[in-house]
Amino acid sequence: MIVAVIPVYNEASTISRVVEETKKYVDLVVVVDDGSTDGTRKVLKNLNGKVFVHTHIVNRGVGAATATGITAALNSGADIIVTLDADLQHKPRDIPRLIEPIVRGEADVVIGSRFKKPPQGMPFTKIIGNKLLNFITKVLYGFESTDTQSGFKAFSRKAASKIEITVDKYGFCSEIIGEIKKNNLKMKEVPIDVIYLDKQKGTSIIDGIGIAVDLILKRFSR
Amino acid sequence: MTLIQILGLFVLIGILFYLIKSAKKRVDAAILLTIMIFVLLLIIAIIPQKLESFLEQIGFWRPFDAFLTLLSTTSLILALKIYLKQKEAEKAITKIIQHLALNKEKENK
Known part of the structure; x- marks a missing residue:
């Protein structure tokens, strides 16, 4: 069973489209509403079909929402779990390509990388920020990835059960890279295209600094 | 005096x-x-004078300099401790929120 996990926070205008599109490629969609206040909850109530909705009563961050979603997916009996963003950034039609290495037994975790080919439409500050976080992740965890901050990932059941997400906010992506190394999981990267509809959303420079601080604290608190 | x-x-x-x-x-x-x-x-x-001669030997010009250095270092350590305690508290809150979310799911079928 393939389960998609979509953490959502204040995405009332896009979530319905993302879920409807994702449903075509998976057996179940788990949406985690991370304390939205913009009417997302109302939109989620109107979703039909193979969709589970879990609600965080207050906003805890994308890492916490993803962790809740992965636990829910595992509880539902998922064999493969795909995580993607709720802002239409990722294309659900890439899901079959993303999970292919897991289906073939070549990988436990697959990262949809925005940097496997030259990124289109990505703001310059985000390119620099992402490269810097890739470097910090490599220094701290000794594991290389072209896109440590990608939210479009696929996990085998085994990998999802072993990976422990403790960082509540954006730093969870780098934490996952550290967990891959710690648990000796096989990782592959697949190039993906992304669409940037709202350049103000996602990680800001302040978020980037926060991620770096979280990573350093996490690394040395072990 | x-x-x-x-x-x-x-x-x-x-x-x-x-x-x-x-x-x-x-x-x-x-x-x-x-x-x-x-x-x-x-x-x-x-004992400002006695302290001054002792502190001069270990690299401080005035007792007040030593006091400020000690104060800022201690403040930094305290700030870090408070930050870590806050993180711990936030983790506990997240666990409760996640537990509630997982046990109150709404199934749309």
């Missing part, structure tokens, strides 16, 4: 008495740190 030293001593001893009284009711890191700071100030007020 100059008049200003004597006045300073009275004020510092008064504050210390008040702090120690508070510490009896509730001991925490902040109160202990404040007591330590005022004890240091008291020592500086009683």
Whole structure:
């Protein structure tokens, strides 16, 4: 069973489209509403079909929402779990390509990388920020990835059960890279295209600094 | 001992008495740190000259420099401790929120 996990926070205008599109490629969609206040909850109530909705009563961050979603997916009996963003950034039609290495037994975790080919439409500050976080992740965890901050990932059941997400906010992506190394999981990267509809959303420079601080604290608190 | 030293001593001893009284009711890191700071100030007020010659030998020009260095270092350590405690509390809150979310799912079928 393939389960998609979509953490959502204040995405009332896009979530319905993302879920409807994702449903075509998976057996179940788990949406985690991370304390939205913009009417997302109302939109989620109107979703039909193979969709589970879990609600965080207050906003805890994308890492916490993803962790809740992965636990829910595992509880539902998922064999493969795909995580993607709720802002239409990722294309659900890439899901079959993303999970292919897991289906073939070549990988436990697959990262949809925005940097496997030259990124289109990505703001310059985000390119620099992402490269810097890739470097910090490599220094701290000794594991290389072209896109440590990608939210479009696929996990085998085994990998999802072993990976422990403790960082509540954006730093969870780098934490996952550290967990891959710690648990000796096989990782592959697949190039993906992304669409940037709202350049103000996602990680800001302040978020980037926060991620770096979280990573350093996490690394040395072990 | 100059008049200003004597006045300073009275004020510092008064504050210390008040702090120690508070510490009896509730001991925490902040109160202990404040007591330590005022004890240091008291020592500086009683023997400024003797302290000056000792501190000069270990690289400080004036007792006040040593006091500020110690204060800023301790403040930094305290800030980090508070940050880590806050993180711990946030983790606990997240666990509760996640538990609630997982046990109250809405199934749309």
